Amino acid sequence: MQISNYIQQSFQVNYAYRVFFSDHIFEPTNTQLAAWLREQASPHYRKRLLVVADDGVWQSHPYLQAQVSAYFQAVKEVELAPEIIVIPGGEACKNDEALFFRLVDAIDKYAIDRHSFVIGIGGGSVLDLVGFAAAVSHRGVRHIRIPTTVLSQNDSGVGVKNGINFKGKKNFLGAFAPPAAVFNDAHFLTTLDARDWRAGMVEAVKVALIKDAAFFEWMEGAATALAARDMDAMQKLVFRCAELHMQHIGGGGDPFESGSSRPLDFGHWSAHKLEQLTNFSLRHGEAVSIGIALDSVYANLIGWLDKPSMERILHLLQQMGLPLYHPLLDMQAGATSPVIKGLEEFREHLGGRLTICLLKAIGQGAEINDMDVTLLQQAGDILKQLTVVSQ
Numbered sequence: 001m002q003i004s005n006y007i008q009q010s011f012q013v014n015y016a017y018r019v020f021f022s023d024h025i026f027e028p029t030n031t032q033l034a035a036w037l038r039e040q041a042s043p044h045y046r047k048r049l050l051v052v053a054d055d056g057v058w059q060s061h062p063y064l065q066a067q068v069s070a071y072f073q074a075v076k077e078v079e080l081a082p083e084i085i086v087i088p089g090g091e092a093c094k095n096d097e098a099l100f101f102r103l104v105d106a107i108d109k110y111a112i113d114r115h116s117f118v119i120g121i122g123g124g125s126v127l128d129l130v131g132f133a134a135a136v137s138h139r140g141v142r143h144i145r146i147p148t149t150v151l152s153q154n155d156s157g158v159g160v161k162n163g164i165n166f167k168g169k170k171n172f173l174g175a176f177a178p179p180a181a182v183f184n185d186a187h188f189l190t191t192l193d194a195r196d197w198r199a200g201m202v203e204a205v206k207v208a209l210i211k212d213a214a215f216f217e218w219m220e221g222a223a224t225a226l227a228a229r230d231m232d233a234m235q236k237l238v239f240r241c242a243e244l245h246m247q248h249i250g251g252g253g254d255p256f257e258s259g260s261s262r263p264l265d266f267g268h269w270s271a272h273k274l275e276q277l278t279n280f281s282l283r284h285g286e287a288v289s290i291g292i293a294l295d296s297v298y299a300n301l302i303g304w305l306d307k308p309s310m311e312r313i314l315h316l317l318q319q320m321g322l323p324l325y326h327p328l329l330d331m332q333a334g335a336t337s338p339v340i341k342g343l344e345e346f347r348e349h350l351g352g353r354l355t356i357c358l359l360k361a362i363g364q365g366a367e368i369n370d371m372d373v374t375l376l377q378q379a380g381d382i383l384k385q386l387t388v389v390s391q
């Protein structure tokens with residue numbers, strides 16, 4: 001018998017999931033989700049469902065408790081757990097380890113095995129937490145996402161990342177775990193407060209800026225309608241944004257982010273730091289808007305993005321009612337200013353080599369491996385001036 005000093009292992013795993021679009025998903029006459037569940041049915045396994053819902057959604061749609069139970073009970077191929085778990089929504093749920101263990105306990109208690117599903121209904125925060133709890137229980141219970149915010153329907157809910165915060169660090173604990181399916185229900189968006197309606201649109205601006213100039217132009221034309229909560233315009237925005245995110249993740253890129261290149265994180269390096277520094281009083285989308293503004297002005301200062309394009313970006317964000325500036329962008333303290341420290345932390349997080357996506361033009365992102373502190377200070381100052389002028 002021959003032996004060697006290593007054995008080579010290599011395999012591929014195929015992932016496929018669908019993102020559905022609908023409204024009033026739990027109305028008895030809406031069969032989209034029921035039909036999908038029936039497709040998953042197996043004569044060999046009893047598939048159980050554990051529903052975890054966002055308190056903000058439950059309060060805005062009080063009929064849901066009864067409607068959701070009735071809907072699943074009508075699908076005889078699956079068995080609903082006796083309890084629907086309702087948890088506080090918003091970033092706070094990602095900072096609460098006890099909630100994470102409560103979900104893991106429920107997965108255990110209600111025998112949610114690897115043939116069953118955990119179903120998250122809520123904003124990106126609840127979905128990140130639910131997806132993570134599912135991903136680490138039994139080494140991976142499948143999860144279904146029902147996103148209820150603009151941001152989760154067009155970005156976070158359609159991708160492969162899940163996670164919670166740890167010691168104040170965003171998404172420090174997490175897992176790459178694609179959903180089994182995603183169901184986007186437009187009706188949920190009607191009850192979002194003004195901040196969440198607006199904040200979610202920024203991810204569409206982001207992905208358009210790095211990949212799709214025509215989509216950016218469409219948003220410029222639709223900005224007034226979008227800001228006025230026109231649902232038809234919003235559904236188009238959500239669809240195209242989700243499609244661009246999914247194409248990027250699945251399109252031969254790097255779905256599990258083993259490299260440093262993360263174009264979908266355009267505008268995010270400072271945003272994550274701003275969220276943390278403001279104790280999450282800034283919404284993720286608001287922080288990203290400021291981050292995009294900062295990086296767009298910076299790209300202009302280094303001669304990448306022309307001034308008219310930079311102005312179009314800032315104008316669109318303003319028309320959407322999104323912020324461009326926060327006092328933390330005052331970076332006169334140089335290396336010791338908190339946002340600059342965030343840049344250093346990001347460099348460490350990436351393993352020592354900074355990779356940041358900036359804009360060459362609208363619709364064209366490109367990478368850079370260094371950022372100049374003095375120019376960043378200047379970019380912050382320019383935004384401060386603009387904000388003062390426009391007030």
Ligand SMILES: NC(=O)c1ccc[n+]([C@@H]2O[C@H](COP(=O)([O-])OP(=O)(O)OC[C@H]3O[C@@H](n4cnc5c(N)ncnc54)[C@H](O)[C@@H]3O)[C@@H](O)[C@H]2O)c1
Nearest residue numbers: 056089090091123124125148149151152156161188191192
């Ligand atoms: N996993 C990813 O790839 C990814 C990508 C981008 C962002 N994120 C994460 O998503 C989170 C932000 O998610 P978000 O912007 O969806 O906000 P959110 O989940 O924090 O929710 C904001 C608020 O809206 C409430 N809410 C949710 N749906 C509602 C509805 N239909 N009607 C009324 N109120 C409702 C919630 O209860 C909460 O109070 C952040 O933690 C961010 O880091 C994750």
Ligand SMILES: [Zn+2]
Nearest residue numbers: 203268284288
């Ligand atoms: Zn984001």
